[in-house]
Amino acid sequence: MTTQTSQxxxxxxxxxxxxxxxxxxxxxxxxxxxGTLRPLSTRDAVGASVAWGRVQGVPAIAFxxxxxxxxxxxxxxxxxxxxxxxxxxxxxxxxVVGLWHSGGAKLSDGVEALHGFxxxxxxxTAASGRVPQISLILGPAAGxxxxxxxxxxxxxxxxxxxxxxxxxxxxxxxxxxxxxxEGLGGGEAHGRKSGVAHVVAASEDRAYAHTxxxxxxxxxxxxxxxxxAGAPHRDLRELLPENPRRVYxxxxxxxxxxxxxxxxxxxxxxxxxxxxxxxxxxxxxxGTVGVVANNPLRRGGCLDSIxxxxxxxxxxxxDALGIPLLVIVDVPGYLPGIEQEWGGVVRRGxxxxxxxxxxxxxxxxxxxxxxxxxxxxxxxSRGLGATKVFAWPDAEVAVMGAESAVGILHRRALxxxxxxxxxxxxxxxxxxxxxxxGGVGRGVELGLIDEIIDPRLTRAHVASSLAEAPGRRGDHxxxxx
Amino acid sequence: MDGQAYPNNGGIPxxxxxxxxxxxxxVIEVLVAPGEHVNAGDPLVVLExxxxxxxxxxxxxxxxTDLSVTKGGKVAEGQPLLVxxxx
Numbered sequence: 001m002t003t004q005t006s007q008x009x010x011x012x013x014x015x016x017x018x019x020x021x022x023x024x025x026x027x028x029x030x031x032x033x034x035g036t037l038r039p040l041s042t043r044d045a046v047g048a049s050v051a052w053g054r055v056q057g058v059p060a061i062a063f064x065x066x067x068x069x070x071x072x073x074x075x076x077x078x079x080x081x082x083x084x085x086x087x088x089x090x091x092x093x094x095x096v097v098g099l100w101h102s103g104g105a106k107l108s109d110g111v112e113a114l115h116g117f118x119x120x121x122x123x124x125t126a127a128s129g130r131v132p133q134i135s136l137i138l139g140p141a142a143g144x145x146x147x148x149x150x151x152x153x154x155x156x157x158x159x160x161x162x163x164x165x166x167x168x169x170x171x172x173x174x175x176x177x178x179x180x181x182e183g184l185g186g187g188e189a190h191g192r193k194s195g196v197a198h199v200v201a202a203s204e205d206r207a208y209a210h211t212x213x214x215x216x217x218x219x220x221x222x223x224x225x226x227x228x229a230g231a232p233h234r235d236l237r238e239l240l241p242e243n244p245r246r247v248y249x250x251x252x253x254x255x256x257x258x259x260x261x262x263x264x265x266x267x268x269x270x271x272x273x274x275x276x277x278x279x280x281x282x283x284x285x286x287g288t289v290g291v292v293a294n295n296p297l298r299r300g301g302c303l304d305s306i307x308x309x310x311x312x313x314x315x316x317x318x319d320a321l322g323i324p325l326l327v328i329v330d331v332p333g334y335l336p337g338i339e340q341e342w343g344g345v346v347r348r349g350x351x352x353x354x355x356x357x358x359x360x361x362x363x364x365x366x367x368x369x370x371x372x373x374x375x376x377x378x379x380x381s382r383g384l385g386a387t388k389v390f391a392w393p394d395a396e397v398a399v400m401g402a403e404s405a406v407g408i409l410h411r412r413a414l415x416x417x418x419x420x421x422x423x424x425x426x427x428x429x430x431x432x433x434x435x436x437x438g439g440v441g442r443g444v445e446l447g448l449i450d451e452i453i454d455p456r457l458t459r460a461h462v463a464s465s466l467a468e469a470p471g472r473r474g475d476h477x478x479x480x481x
Numbered sequence: 482m483d484g485q486a487y488p489n490n491g492g493i494p495x496x497x498x499x500x501x502x503x504x505x506x507x508v509i510e511v512l513v514a515p516g517e518h519v520n521a522g523d524p525l526v527v528l529e530x531x532x533x534x535x536x537x538x539x540x541x542x543x544x545x546t547d548l549s550v551t552k553g554g555k556v557a558e559g560q561p562l563l564v565x566x567x568x
Contacts, residue, residue, distance in 0.1 A: 245534045299504045300533035332531040337505055339558060401532050 022067035024049040027099050027138065030208050031055065031062055040088070041081055047106075048078040050085040056216035060097055061089040067101030067139050074102055074145065075109035079116025082148075083123040086133075095132040095219040097211060098152065100161075104143030117144035124151040128477035129320030132218035136211045137161035137197075138204065140181070153317050153478055154214055154269065156199040157187050158207035163196055195273040195310065213264040217281040217288045221322055223471060224287035228259075229463035232456040237392060240330075240369055247296040250278055253328060253368065254291055257459055258282035266291070270310055276300075277307035279314040284326065285463035290318035293328035294379070296369075302335040303352075303375045305345040312351035313481040315359055322473035324466045325363040327380040333373040333400070349378065351481055356384040358476070362469030364462050367391040367440070367449070372400050382448045388465040390453045397443040402434040409433070496567040498541050502556040506530030511552055513545045519565065526550060526562050543567040 020026075029037055032053030040050040040061070047066035054060065063085040065072040074082075082098070089096035105113035121144075127133060128151070135149030137157045146163045149155045157163070164185035171177050171184065183189065191200035199214075201207035239252050251266075258265050261283065268280035276299040279292050292311050294301035318325055334345065356363070356378070364387055365380045376397060380386045391397070399405065406429045407414070417425045436442070443449035453461050506528035513525050524536035525545070547564040550556060 243534075245532060247533055247535055296533065300531050300535050302504070302531055332533055335504065335531070337558065403532065 020068040022072075022101060022139065024064035024066045024068075024099070025051075027064045027101075028053070028062055031097060031099065031136075031211065032060075033057065040085070046077045046081055047072060048074070048081045050081055050088075055095075055097075055212050055219070058095065058216050058219040059092070060095045060215055060219060061085050061092065062097040062099060064099035065102040065145070070103075070106065072100075072102035072139065072145070073104065073106035073113075074116060074120075075106035075113045076116040078106070079113075079120050083119050086120075086123040086127050089131050089133075090127045093131060095134060095215050096127065097215055098133070098135045098149060100135060100137045100141045100145055100149055101139035102142070102145035103140055104145050114144070117148070120144070120148050121151060124148065125477065128153075128479070129474070130477075132215070132321055134211060134215055134218070136207055137163060138207070142167055142185075146185075150196060150480055153218070153321070154198045155190075155196060156201060156207055156211050156214070157190060157197040158201055158204045159187060160204070161197075161207075162186055163190055191270075192272045195270055195306070198269040199267070200272075209264070210267065213267050214281065217267060217283070218321060218323070220288065222287050224285040224289070224324070224463045224466040226285055226460065226464040226467050228285040229460040230285075232454075233459060234456065236455045236458060237368075237394075244369065247300060249297040250293045250295045250301075250328060250330070254278065254280075254282075254293055257326070257328075257462065258284055258289070258291070259286065269314065274304075274307040274310045276302060276304065277311050279311055281323070284459065284466070287463075287466065288323050289466065290314060290323045290325045291328065292325060292380070294331040294375075296330055299335065301331050302333060303331060303349070303378060304335040305340055305343040305348045308345070308352040308378065309348040309481055312348070312355040313478070315352070315355035316474070316476070316481070317478045319355070319359040319361050319474035320476055320478045322361060322471065324361050324469070324471075325359065325380070326462055326466075327363065327365045327386075329365060329367045329371045329376075329379040330369040331371055331375040331379055333375045349374070352378045353384065356380045356386075358474065359385070360472040360474050362387045362466045362471070364465045365389045366458065366462065367395045367397060369394075370396040370398075370401070372396075372398055382450075387469045388451075388461075389449045390451055390458070390461055390465075391440045391443065391449045392455050392458075393440070393452055395440045395452075396434065397440060397448065398437055402430045402437070405437065406430050406433050496541075497546075498543070498565045498567060499561045500525060500537055500539070500563050500565065502528060502537065502558060502560045502562055504528060504530045504535060505558045506535065506556060508550045508552055508554045508556060509534065511548070511550065513548070513563070515546055515548050517545045519543065519545055528556065537562060539565060541565055541567050 028051045036054040047069045050063045133152035135152045162185040187200035190197035266282040509529045510527035519539045520542045526537045543565040
């Protein structure tokens, strides 16, 4: 593809007619809306290409390493082209998408190739929080080519994507561990075990579709338009089990609150890693929102070390990129345990407190069922600066569940009661405790909850709160926490 | 739940998926018995933890074997609960 099609093609150009599926121009064309691609680099020996185009109408810049030449190896020339693309995106204020297929540094370039990678890392970090950065991994992304994407906001992996610092052969020779490339750095490894991949796609086409949807969500930051919130919807409490001890998936609640845009209504990030918290992007009344939600179906919805860290990074990304937040809360507390304490639940939990406290984007909290203890604080509580805190009727906000509190506060009275009276006494005390300490009314009195809302009007309340709040944006990067 | 070749199946290669507890807790219900066929998504065991009843769901369809928990027992995070043989 050249911009001057009238000129006769040279023999070299004809020979390089893109028939290889790894050809960077073919790959870039798959990312952009048909007919919008404008090459920003010439076809030459440099194994990286850059183009401008539109993604669902949103202007974006993308680069692609050339997997058809030396496995996409990156030397100084390739690195300079990539950093140029990132710098240009910052100047233009548009998203930058990296399409990666690279075995790492070009050995023939020696230490210069390492320097090239260092420049890519520095450019990515300088752009962090200023423009959205999305990586799509289409083949191997090894060594420096693993860290390039890892520094960006979102990493999408196609089914042939493999990410690792050192490959299976070196792992075997150093540690004696036997594993293939897929096992070491494929979709299962990074979608479920490491959390490196935000999206693992079942096919290359699906990977492009997710990348396009995410580029559009992050790049087109329209505000919520309350008139688009629509008429009252059904009572979403139907989606919650009657028994408060029962768990349920929060996904139907999220999709009911977001605009319906078919299969890309909610682009969930890191769905299989720390699944007890759900994070992702969608639109609400036309505006892009970031959703953070406890998921009772997994680990009862408890916060823990890893889920706190997952949410922190997402909150900071949204704040840096100016995306308002909707926080859906149903949390029994922080998960206790030695593994949690030694696993740094204090250190990682602190990140979530920091992320919310720091965030200046509009951020609305909805307590659907319960919010207890330290987890109450962490889930964008009033004290951390929530723009608005809404609760559905019958929600409970307390230090702990009424039942547990009664067991501690009235231990003696319960022990002294006769066997037949004990359960009755426990029931009465629990009722009293719920009214005095945990009921949503007390939260309203104290100003910790702004309003108890009709669940059928949830979308309207959230949309107008997000629209009325000043559209500020955090002044910081998005360190990959 | 991780898939591994299951050794004791009369020489026929079979995938075995070990279901583990994702949270520390008490077993309050065991909903399946060895030899029973389950479908992916079926609840297998219900744990109680943090005052919540948390079902352990089958990630694959197959036959239940190596059931190692009983009602009332305590389980640690990551503890194997049962194995599903994927024929």
